[in-house]
Structures are given as C-alpha cells and as structure tokens.
Amino acid sequence: MIVESTPSPEKITASGIVLPPETGLLRVATYNIHKGVQGLGPTRRLEIHNLGHAVEQLDADIVCLQEVRRMNRKEAAYFDRWPEVGQAEFLAPEGYESVYRTNAYTKDGEHGNALLTRWPVKGHNHLDISDHRFEQRGLLHVEVEVRGRSVHAIVVHLGLIPGSRVRQIHALQQFIEHEVPPGAPLVVAGDFNDWGNHIKRMLASFGLYEFEGEDLRALTYPSRLPLAQLDHVYVRGLTPTGLMVPQGRIWWRMSDHLPLIAEFRL
Template sequence: MRASAFGHTSTHGSGVLRVATYNIHKGVRGLGPRKRLEIHNLGLGIEALDADVVCLQEVRLFHHRDARRFDQTWLGWPEEGQAEFLAPEGYASAYRTNAITRDGEHGNALLSRWPLGEVGHHDVSDHRFEQRGLLHVPVLWQQLRVHVVVAHFGLIHASRVRQVHRLAEYLAAEVPPDEPLLVAGDFNDWGERLDVPMRERCGLQRARAPAGAIDQRLTFPSRVPVFALDRIYLRGLRCLNTMVPRGTAWARMSDHLPLLADLEPI
C-alpha cells in the first residue's frame, strides 16, 4: 500500500504538541484463512500522522504462531518488536507487556520524536481474565517535561471505574502535581461514563476541540465509527484541535481509528 493512500494530517506549529492514540489490533486483521498482516501498512500510517508522541495499545513484542504464519509472505513478520518496528526514523520507543498468552504477549507502547525519561509500568488488572496495565514515560518536549501515560482499560464498566481509582493512586505517587500530564489510550467506555470519575479522581479533563464536531472523536469501529473509545485526558495542557483520519486505508488496518490532538501548555 502506498503512503499516499493515508493522506497527510495538517501541519502543526513548533509550540504545539501533537499526540496520537491508536489501538493497532496486534498488527493483524481478519480470521482463519483470511487473516492478513497489517503491521507494514500501520508503519506507513503512523508516519503519516506526523505526531510528536504516539500512544499505542495491543502492541506485540513477539508472537510465535503469527510469526510462522506470515514468515513466507511478501514482506513478512518483523524481526523486532512491533513498537520498535513502527517507530518512524528518528523516534524513540518504549514498550511494556500487559498480557501474556500461549504464543506471545502484547501491551502498550509509546513512540516519540522527543527524548524519553525513565519508563514505568503499573499493573491495573481487575480480574484474571483481562490483563491490563499503564505505561508511564516522561517526554522532554522543548525543555518541558510532559508525563505520558498509555492506558488500555477493561471491558466491564465496574472494572474500568476501579482502574480509574488505581490510575489516580499511581498518578498521586509518581507524577508531580505541577508537571503537565496526559493519559491516552483505549478506555472501552461505550456508555461515555468515565469523564466524571477521571475528573474527580484524577483531576483530568478530556481533550476536546473548542468547536470540534462529534465525528472528530468517533474511532470505533473503524469502518463506520459510532463510539469514542479512544481518548486523551489532560492536566496542565490545553486542547487546540482534534482529528480522526478516515478512509479505506485506515479502515482496513485496525478495528480502531487513531485519534489526534494538538495541545499546548496552560
């Protein structure tokens, strides 16, 4: 697939921090004999976003079965982990595992064109059937330390509320209250019920463009998006604009679309 198929997002100024969050569905789509490898197209798409910071969920470090299956395809399964593979030239990457399965594992990742600080990870699993975690990485953006937390919450609302509480405890212990913070990821909040606990427990406001249309936050399912599962929550930062890239190329790569936000310090 050509890079031009993804289009190009609008440019942003030097005083603007562009953040993207994207659930990449482990780099594959489809079931059975129709299962296809999308990790190479995802690399082109992520580069086209031109984001300073890219927060990724459902990222693999390895998966033995899929590696064997796609080893003989034209481009093949990447030799390195997906976070490192997807990082555009000049970007740093960080990855931590959330879930371990029989053939491999997956977790959260962060890609950044700015220097990274110490990488932290915090388990917020609510029960043994869903392994969930937080990836925490400070990013040094234009001499300002911005804390970035990549999250992937559970499928049950009560679990998500408890995960907000654990997130609040982690932030209180690990993030200085006077430093900018963003928490981005797939929150699985189908009923739009997490904004209040995220504000009351964590002091975080959801990133919304001042005059943004609703279709600029809907990300799931990717072919006909009707839910805003992918979000960015902020403290010490202001949202200037949000955008959700659309089109056939984006719809085929993952069941989610990426969400972008242009931010500036308050």
C-alpha cells in the same frame, strides 16, 4: 479540525538529536493497532507494514499504542514478512524512541502498550491494573523532555467490564498521585473501552480533560462504521486546541479502531 501553524526550522542538539520545528504545539496520537493483524483464520492479513507508514503519517510528537505485540510464535510462523523485532520498535519512525511494556502473556507470545516519541525519554515504568484473571491490563508511564520541560504520558487500555474500568481509573488516580509531580504537564491516552461519559466525569474529578468543540464527532470504533469514541487523549496542565480522526478505507483496513490525533498548546 486541527489548528494549522507554520513550523520553524528543525534544530539539532549537541548530541546529534534532531528536534521537531518549534510550533508551540504538542501533537499526540493514540491508536489501538489490533496486534498488527486483521481478519480471522486463513483469511487474516498482516497489516503491520501498512501501520508503519500510517504511524509516520500521523506526524505526532507522542504516539500512544495499544495491543502491540512484542512477539508471537504462531503469527511469526504463519506470515512470511513478520518483523524480526517487536512491533513497537518496528513502528517507530526514524528519529523516534520506542518504549514498550507487556500487559498480557499468552500461549504463543505477549502484547501490551507502547509509546513512540520524537522527544528524549527521561524514564518509564509500568503498573499492572488487571482486575480479574480473564483480562490482563496495564498502564505504561513515560516521562519525556519537551524543549527542556518534563511532560508525563500514560498509555492505558481499560477493561471491557464497567466495574473493572471504574476500579482501573481509581488505580490510575493513585498512580498519578504517587508518580507525577502536581505541576507537571500530563497526558493520559489510549483505549478506554467506555461507551458513555462515566469515565470522562471520573477523570475530570482529578483534573484531566480533553478537547471539546461544537459538533465534534471523534468516533473511532468500529473503524469501518464508527459508532463510538472509545479512544481518548486527556490532559492536565496543557491547553487543548484540536482533535481529529483520519478517515477513509486505508485506515479502517489496518485495525478495528481508527487513530485519534489531539493537539495541545505548550
């Protein structure tokens, strides 16, 4: 369960940015949104509008998203209410900044990872970690300023093949060594596509851990009847305090993954 706290009033900076209440906690969510569409063929349905409400309900300081479409000509022609802007921008609640980078290019469009944050963005970059030509994968790195302190967040979506994931974790480690200062707080979140503990052990070898509580069952996939935790939030330099997976029909209708919410003490 997430540890609840009593928030203090919001603050407004000189530039007019509304800062969230001072709780001493950082709330991070990760969500594979399945490109905003559920189902196949003529029975498929557009869920991006419901996902917009869902992301707002997560009430996270940082939201890490995977399978986010920037554009898709086929779906835009099929659905009457297809957003006129990219999905990252469309899903960002009022007051949030959105950062998107493409992982995969297809015949009809492109999709990738995104990060939404209620804290100011200081910078961002992207690394292609594709391991073979059948899976286009990447990681998105965003530096945000949380109450005057830099926090680095990396959004990942690893491959389906075990060997690919191992090589992608090695690429992640090298990226962190080059791009993230050793003492800076770091969050690595996303869809790891790992049904075991091998990736968890690899990440622990270079200082990344997630919340682990007694009898914790943070199962996220498949959303209708979750059997495994494919989605994770790992951190370095922050203290994990809780983990939660929203439940219910409204959530499994929107994507084949459930969102994962983690809280950390700053």
